[in-house]
Amino acid sequence: MKLTLISLSTPTFNNYRAASALPYHLIASVKKSxxxxxxxxxxxxxxxxIAMVGQIEKELNITIHLLDKPKWLKIMxxxxxxxxxxxxxxxxxSYCSLPQKHIDSIKSTHSDIIWIYGEELAGHSKYFDGSKCIVTMPDSESLYYYRMLRQPWATMNLLQIMKYSFAYWQYKGLESHICKGDVIYHFVGKEDxxxxxxxxxxxNSLFMRHPLYAYNSEKIIKFHQPKIKLLFTGRYDFYCQHGSDDFLSELAKNCNVLxxxxEITFLGKGWVGWNEKLHEAGFQSQHISFAPDYIAELQNHDIQVNAIDVGTGTKGKVLDGIANGLLIIGTPYALENISVKNGESCVMVSNGIDFIQSLYVxxxxxSLYESIAKKGQEKVLLEHDTKDIAKSLFGIIN
Known part of the structure; x- marks a missing residue:
C-alpha cells in the first residue's frame, strides 16, 4: 500500500505543541499491517x-516534506x-494552500489513499478528485463550540458568547463548504x-475508537494500603477547571474522614494552588508538574480522577489511565467515546458530591473496585487496539 498524509502538524510519539500523536501511531501500525x-x-x-523531523523519519521509516504556510499568515x-x-x-x-508542485508530486506517486489530518485541511481533498481520500478530523470543532454555548459557566458575559458563536459560525461554515460525498470523514468521537x-x-462520516498510544499491561492491579493513591492528571486549565474546583472543594470538606x-497526587501543570489547599486541609498531597516517564508515574497510583467539563472526541489522558490499570473516576465528557461502562469498568460521576460519595463506597x-479497574483495562486493550483500528480505517477504503 502507498499512503500519502497531508497534515497540519508533524507526527510525533506524544502530542508536541499540537495534537500530533494520533497520526504517528496510526502510521506505525499501518506500516506493519x-x-x-x-x-x-x-x-x-x-x-x-530539522533534527526532530529527521528523527521521526528514522523512527517511522517515512519521508516528511515540510510545507510553507502563507506569508501573510506567518507575518500575522x-x-x-x-x-x-x-x-x-x-x-x-484553512487558508493553507497546497502548491501545484506538491499536488503534482503527490499525484505522481499513485497513492492508494490520500490521508488528510486536521479539520482545517479537509478542503485539500478537492485537489485529488478521483483518488481514495480519508480526512481524519479527528473531532468536530463546530460541536465543541456548540457545546460551549450550552454551558452556563462558559457564557457568563457577552464577550464569551460572541467569541464562541463566531467560532461556531466559522467551523460550521467550513464543514459545509468542504464536505464531499466521496470522501470518508473519520472521527474519534461518535457524537462528533x-x-x-x-x-x-x-x-460519509465514520466513528472509530481512539487508538492506544503507550501502556504497560504488566501492572498488578492492587490498591495501595494503608492509603489508596488518588491521581489528578492533565493540565489544570479551562477544560477541567470548573469541574475540578467542584471535586476538590468537596474533597477538602471531607478531609477529616477521607x-x-x-493520598493525593497532581500530575500536570497548574495544580500548585490546590495542592497547597489540600495540604492545609490535612491531606497527604504532592504536585508533579512533569514526569520524565509518564507511564511509570501513572502506574504508581491506583485511581485517576478526571473532572472534564467540556470537550469532544476522546480524552487521551483518560484512555491512558484506564489502559495502564488505574480505576477511572470521571465525568461524562471525560469518559465519552471510551469503551467502558459505569459501574462495570469505570466510575462515572456528575459533580463533587457524587465524587465524594464514590470515594466513601x-x-x-x-476488592470490587480493583476488579472494575481490571475490567476497564481489558476492555480498552481489546477495543482501542491501535493495530486493529489502523487495519479497519485504511482497509475500509477497499
Missing part, C-alpha cells in the same frame, strides 16, 4: 526543528495579530461523527 510506504506533507504547525502570527481572524470567513489554518452528518447530509484513606469495597 499493510507493509505500507508512507510520505508525509506537513505544515509543521507544532514547529519541529509573528506580529501577534491573530485577533485579525475575526475578519476571516473560515478558521485560520453524528453531528457532522446531521449538518451535512451527504457526508485523609485517613486516600470505594474505601469500603476495595
Amino acid at each position: 499493510f507493509s505500507a510506504s508512507v510520505e508525509v506533507y506537513s505544515y509543521n504547525i507544532n514547529e519541529l526543528n 502570527m509573528k506580529l501577534h495579530l491573530v485577533f485579525l481572524r475575526v475578519f476571516l470567513k473560515y478558521p485560520l489554518y 461523527a453524528d453531528f457532522f452528518k446531521s449538518m451535512n447530509g451527504q457526508a 485523609s485517613s484513606y486516600f 470505594i474505601k469500603n469495597n476495595v
Whole structure:
C-alpha cells in the first residue's frame, strides 16, 4: 500500500505543541499491517526543528516534506495579530494552500489513499478528485463550540458568547463548504461523527475508537494500603477547571474522614494552588508538574480522577489511565467515546458530591473496585487496539 498524509502538524510519539500523536501511531501500525510506504506533507504547525523531523523519519521509516504556510499568515502570527481572524470567513489554518508542485508530486506517486489530518485541511481533498481520500478530523470543532454555548459557566458575559458563536459560525461554515460525498470523514468521537452528518447530509462520516498510544499491561492491579493513591492528571486549565474546583472543594470538606484513606497526587501543570489547599486541609498531597516517564508515574497510583467539563472526541489522558490499570473516576465528557461502562469498568460521576460519595463506597469495597479497574483495562486493550483500528480505517477504503 502507498499512503500519502497531508497534515497540519508533524507526527510525533506524544502530542508536541499540537495534537500530533494520533497520526504517528496510526502510521506505525499501518506500516506493519499493510507493509505500507508512507510520505508525509506537513505544515509543521507544532514547529519541529530539522533534527526532530529527521528523527521521526528514522523512527517511522517515512519521508516528511515540510510545507510553507502563507506569508501573510506567518507575518500575522509573528506580529501577534491573530485577533485579525475575526475578519476571516473560515478558521485560520484553512487558508493553507497546497502548491501545484506538491499536488503534482503527490499525484505522481499513485497513492492508494490520500490521508488528510486536521479539520482545517479537509478542503485539500478537492485537489485529488478521483483518488481514495480519508480526512481524519479527528473531532468536530463546530460541536465543541456548540457545546460551549450550552454551558452556563462558559457564557457568563457577552464577550464569551460572541467569541464562541463566531467560532461556531466559522467551523460550521467550513464543514459545509468542504464536505464531499466521496470522501470518508473519520472521527474519534461518535457524537462528533453524528453531528457532522446531521449538518451535512451527504457526508460519509465514520466513528472509530481512539487508538492506544503507550501502556504497560504488566501492572498488578492492587490498591495501595494503608492509603489508596488518588491521581489528578492533565493540565489544570479551562477544560477541567470548573469541574475540578467542584471535586476538590468537596474533597477538602471531607478531609477529616477521607485523609485517613486516600493520598493525593497532581500530575500536570497548574495544580500548585490546590495542592497547597489540600495540604492545609490535612491531606497527604504532592504536585508533579512533569514526569520524565509518564507511564511509570501513572502506574504508581491506583485511581485517576478526571473532572472534564467540556470537550469532544476522546480524552487521551483518560484512555491512558484506564489502559495502564488505574480505576477511572470521571465525568461524562471525560469518559465519552471510551469503551467502558459505569459501574462495570469505570466510575462515572456528575459533580463533587457524587465524587465524594464514590470515594466513601470505594474505601469500603476495595476488592470490587480493583476488579472494575481490571475490567476497564481489558476492555480498552481489546477495543482501542491501535493495530486493529489502523487495519479497519485504511482497509475500509477497499
